[in-house]
Amino acid sequence: MNKNNRIKSLLLLVFTIIGFLFPVIRNDPYTLSLLLIIFVFIVAAVGFRLIYITGRLTIGQAAFMGVGAYTSALLSLNFGINPWLGLLIGGIAAGILALGIGYIVLRVGGVYFVIITLCLAEISKLFWLWWRPVTYGNSGLIDVPGFSIASFQFGINKIPYYYLSLIIMLVALFVMYRMERSRIGIALHALGQNDVLAEHLGINRTRYRVLAFTTASFFCGVVGSFYAHYIHFVHPDQFGVMPSIMIQIYGIAGGIGVFFGPIVGSFVVAGLTEFLKIAKEFQPLIYGPLLVIIMLFLPKGLIGLPQMFFKSSKK
């Protein structure tokens, strides 16, 4: 157990160092831009899992990315609010919204909750389309300002964006990891496995589910805001049902049972997507079956692969 933890910590350290050194080793804008988007989705997918462990499956997380993106983009465009501050405000806006919605919808479980969050994703998209005087509807928001430090503009250089995305991801992962590892995480897991018993041991089920939902959505808001200031363009289509489903696919394909599952899933599936880009509109045709295959043959997700291999080779 202890040895296992040490190996895990070591692996983490190695990956973090690789993460920081990567642009030095390979300063290739294409790869960097791919990676920094993967970091964005990792945050959302790990958040998806944080909610999942409390026994609630959401397919609406992209809606909160949208809230972060629009909030921060609009504030910077209309009021000149600094994007750095926008990151935080975008996160807070998404968090507050999740808090309000969560208190109502987290009470229902099972397939009802899934459908509600699905609707949420779609409604949020329709809202951005509808609120034309502010969001410019289907035209989207253009020329969203980028980040700068003092007089240094991030501009079109991928490297600073890469590092910002990496740091945001690491902070988000750290917070969610700590949450799961703490006493709070025990309560979250307990709710997911048997909420009636958990409640009879004094765990307020709505409060803890709202906590997970709000935390995950706050970080979705932050990365949504980052995304807006990175590509300088915000459009309702970026935050509908499809990206929400992608977040879910990353989480489940990677392995929803463990913290690092969605991280692996994001790398592999998003990497694969890039690889499949030639297929364009046929991508879903490949995703769908892929997810089915993973769920059928890898109940623990991709992260369960080495373990399965290890076990069968030991026999």
Place this chain on the structure above:
Amino acid sequence: MTNPMLELVGLRKNFGGLMAVDELDLVVRSGEILGLIGPNGAGKTTVYNLISGIYKPASGKIIFQGENITGLRPDQVANRGVIRTFQIASLFKELSVLDNMLVAFHLQSRAGFWRSMLNSNYSRHEEKRFRKRALEILDFMGIGSLKHEHTINLPHGHQVTLGLAIALAANPRMLLLDEPLTGMNPEEVNTMVSRVKQINQEQGITIIVVEHNMRAVMELCHRIAVINFGKKIAEGVPDHIRQNHAVIEAYLGES
């Protein structure tokens, strides 16, 4: 010994036209073991569900240590020290035995949100303390060696035992046990009975037991209340209940 710990006053609960609990008055004295018996479908589990806050009564009051707790949520009732077990062993199936226990320490934690998140000294010490206490309880219940097992792999008897161990870990003032002897062999029954007695005597925990094993109930309980069709039909010390006609009828009528 005589001041009331829990009082049910005119408690009623119906499911549609069915009166599951009907004008029930019951006093549980501080420090006693009270048996709650009655034929299947008499309303015993429903009484527990009313006390623990799963259901709200149609009318009537539930008073615990002088406080009206009618209509509180289960976590609020638990917070006041009333902890129940479930008729069908209710566990966190995918957690280890020890982690199951740790969930139950939730109410006792004083670390709060930030200290837990930041893994402060305080919360680390607290967790160490909880682990130690959890192991003590598991040892006391005789399942200490199973601490790393996944609960899903435990045989039925051990699952029930763990259910009680979890309830104990929640530091109860009052325990509500729902058929804790079901599916146990005579030897396991004896062990369980003596443990429940020990819990009552050594830790001073007031206990209500719902149970069908009459021999065990007679041996275990200070007093017994009998209900049928949601109504109380008898109440008294075991010897008194043994000879009560209404009770004999209720049970004979059932079979």
